[in-house]
Amino acid sequence: MGSNTVHLNVVIARTALGVLLLLLSGPTLRPAYAQFDLVGSWDATGNEDLAGDGLPVDYTGYPLTEEARLRGLSYSQSQLSMIERQCQGWPVFYFAQGPFGLRIWSDTEKANGTPISYTIGAWENRAPFVIWMDGRPHPSPNAAHTRAGFTTGHWEGNTLVAYTTHMQVGFLRKTGVPSSDQARLTTRFFRHGDVLTVLGIIEDPIHLAEPQILTKNFRLSSAAISPVGPACIAVFEGTELGESVAHYAPEKNPFTDEMTAKYGVPRDAALGVPETLYPEYRKKMKPRPAP
Amino acid sequence: MRVRAAMIVALAAAGSLGSAATAQGQNRGGGPPPTPRASAPIDFTGYWVAFVSEDWRLRMVTPPKGDYTRVPLTPEGRKVADTWNPAADASAGNQCKAFGAGAIMRVPGRLHVTWQDDTTLRLDTDAGMQTRTFRFAPAAGPADPPSWQGRSTARWERAAVPRRGDQDLLGAGPRPAGGGSLTVVTTNLRAGYLRWNGVPYSENTTVTESFDVAPHPTGGQLLIVTTVVEDPRYLQRPYVVSSQFKKEADASRWDPTPCTSTW
Numbered sequence: 001m002g003s004n005t006v007h008l009n010v011v012i013a014r015t016a017l018g019v020l021l022l023l024l025s026g027p028t029l030r031p032a033y034a035q036f037d038l039v040g041s042w043d044a045t046g047n048e049d050l051a052g053d054g055l056p057v058d059y060t061g062y063p064l065t066e067e068a069r070l071r072g073l074s075y076s077q078s079q080l081s082m083i084e085r086q087c088q089g090w091p092v093f094y095f096a097q098g099p100f101g102l103r104i105w106s107d108t109e110k111a112n113g114t115p116i117s118y119t120i121g122a123w124e125n126r127a128p129f130v131i132w133m134d135g136r137p138h139p140s141p142n143a144a145h146t147r148a149g150f151t152t153g154h155w156e157g158n159t160l161v162a163y164t165t166h167m168q169v170g171f172l173r174k175t176g177v178p179s180s181d182q183a184r185l186t187t188r189f190f191r192h193g194d195v196l197t198v199l200g201i202i203e204d205p206i207h208l209a210e211p212q213i214l215t216k217n218f219r220l221s222s223a224a225i226s227p228v229g230p231a232c233i234a235v236f237e238g239t240e241l242g243e244s245v246a247h248y249a250p251e252k253n254p255f256t257d258e259m260t261a262k263y264g265v266p267r268d269a270a271l272g273v274p275e276t277l278y279p280e281y282r283k284k285m286k287p288r289p290a291p
Numbered sequence: 292m293r294v295r296a297a298m299i300v301a302l303a304a305a306g307s308l309g310s311a312a313t314a315q316g317q318n319r320g321g322g323p324p325p326t327p328r329a330s331a332p333i334d335f336t337g338y339w340v341a342f343v344s345e346d347w348r349l350r351m352v353t354p355p356k357g358d359y360t361r362v363p364l365t366p367e368g369r370k371v372a373d374t375w376n377p378a379a380d381a382s383a384g385n386q387c388k389a390f391g392a393g394a395i396m397r398v399p400g401r402l403h404v405t406w407q408d409d410t411t412l413r414l415d416t417d418a419g420m421q422t423r424t425f426r427f428a429p430a431a432g433p434a435d436p437p438s439w440q441g442r443s444t445a446r447w448e449r450a451a452v453p454r455r456g457d458q459d460l461l462g463a464g465p466r467p468a469g470g471g472s473l474t475v476v477t478t479n480l481r482a483g484y485l486r487w488n489g490v491p492y493s494e495n496t497t498v499t500e501s502f503d504v505a506p507h508p509t510g511g512q513l514l515i516v517t518t519v520v521e522d523p524r525y526l527q528r529p530y531v532v533s534s535q536f537k538k539e540a541d542a543s544r545w546d547p548t549p550c551t552s553t554w
Binding site (some may be wrong): 045047048049050058061062063123127155156158161178186188190193195197199201203208211212213214216217219259262264265269276277278279280281282285 | 339341342343344345346347348349351352354355361362363381399400401410418448450459470471472474501503505507508509511515517529530531533534535544546552
């Protein structure tokens with residue numbers, strides 16, 4: 001047997017081994033298993049009310065603690081005319097509450113395509129939402145809190161799951177119900193065809209009597225959504241720096257019964273009493289006359 | 292020769308592994324396919340209670356006539372909504388118009404999900420006492436007349452089993468756990484209401500729903516139902532809402548109540 005034949009046999013054997021290993025391991029340069037494509041522009045379908053900011057005291061659908069309720073009732077929207085509060089912005093969960101669409105992009109490891117992060121672009125009153133996919137740990141509990149917080153993510157089947165901590169104090173409701181810096185957000189992204197459903201579960205041991213559960217829907221858009229919104233620019237609106245903060249005594253908030261007067265919503269529901277989120281609460285409500 | 296023999300054995304083994312994998316993916320060696328019940332990637336059975344954290348005033352009380360906020364109605368749809376008359380609905384025996392498949396998952400109440408047989412998932416509601424049947428197999432016989440819940444076909448959407456080559460692309464964290472979701476398409480509907488106050492959908496409507504589950508942070512499970520209502524007559528574009536339910540341990544709070552034309 002000549003040396004050429006031996007060499008040929010070695011080559012053939014290595015090729016066969018390579019084929020075998022390839023079949024056993026599967027290809028590596030194709031879209032990841034169980035992973036839908038999250039990247040792109042997603043329009044908010046806008047068919048549900050998640051913001052609840054139509055009236056000053058509308059806490060319907062929120063299972064609030066007594067502290068959150070009192071803080072909400074003490075809030076006056078005139079605070080937004082104070083220069084130092086005009087751009088105070090919202091925690092990251094506002095991406096699932098506000099009216100905006102999403103622009104999502106990813107960063108990947110150049111060598112092998114491994115996802116490093118997904119980013120949901122910012123808006124005027126919301127910081128960018130970065131979901132780290134590379135296994136980095138959450139910071140120390142004593143680390144700085146930011147408006148965006150710190151988020152890690154992983155895939156469970158066809159669902160992207162993200163977990164956010166380290167958010168700054170903000171709002172659960174735009175009309176004054178606060179969120180604390182101990183709030184946590186678990187987000188699940190479900191994609192069905194061109195519809196993206198986002199489930200947001202907010203836990204706040206100070207302001208929520210039980211976890212708040214929100215879902216919001218988006219539809220894939222062929223028109224690009226900007227990755228950043230307009231800048232928030234604070235301007236003088238007649239309130240001098242250092243003046244007292246506009247507020248109400250909670251028991252004297254003039255808007256407390258506005259939901260009742262306008263829509264027949266019981267006061268407990270307007271104030272976010274937890275039992276009002278369950279169907280049996282209807283039995284406690286007075287029947288309304290037919291319109 | 293021995294090297295060539297090894298090569299042939301390796302290729303033959305690879306080929307047989309590939310064939311086995313294909314056969315497994317198809318049907319485990321040619322036996323009868325597993326039933327939809329046996330092959331369910333996820334378990335929806337049990338009792339679920341609506342968690343009304345969105346659209347509270349539109350779902351828990353009857354909104355004023357003409358309040359069709361955030362519903363993309365056509366001009367004809369708005370005209371119909373503006374003529375809503377609950378008394379006329381009641382006298383005509385149409386109290387269930389707001390409990391049809393286009394809206395039933397937004398109705399505050401409880402669901403009871405069971406397997407009616409190996410190919411039919413059954414969903415009962417206590418509010419309005421409605422029954423929906425999700426058939427994984429084609430329905431036999433002539434089509435039924437249109438009804439509040441219509442005819443629903445179902446299919447599982449399965450998460451694929453991970454392959455070794457994909458692992459590195461998934462990022463960190465727990466490995467994918469399989470699972471999946473349920474898609475239900477409903478047609479053959481009677482005209483109904485998207486809201487209590489007479490916001491209409493027509494008999495030409497198609498309702499496409501996706502059912503997903505997720506863990507609740509305090510234990511138990513959540514059911515998320517995404518509903519897409521398409522109606523060429525009364526809607527300018529699809530109406531998309533998602534509703535959340537919490538799993539309950541038993542039937543102790545199950546409270547059947549008949550349909551009403553006002554809430």
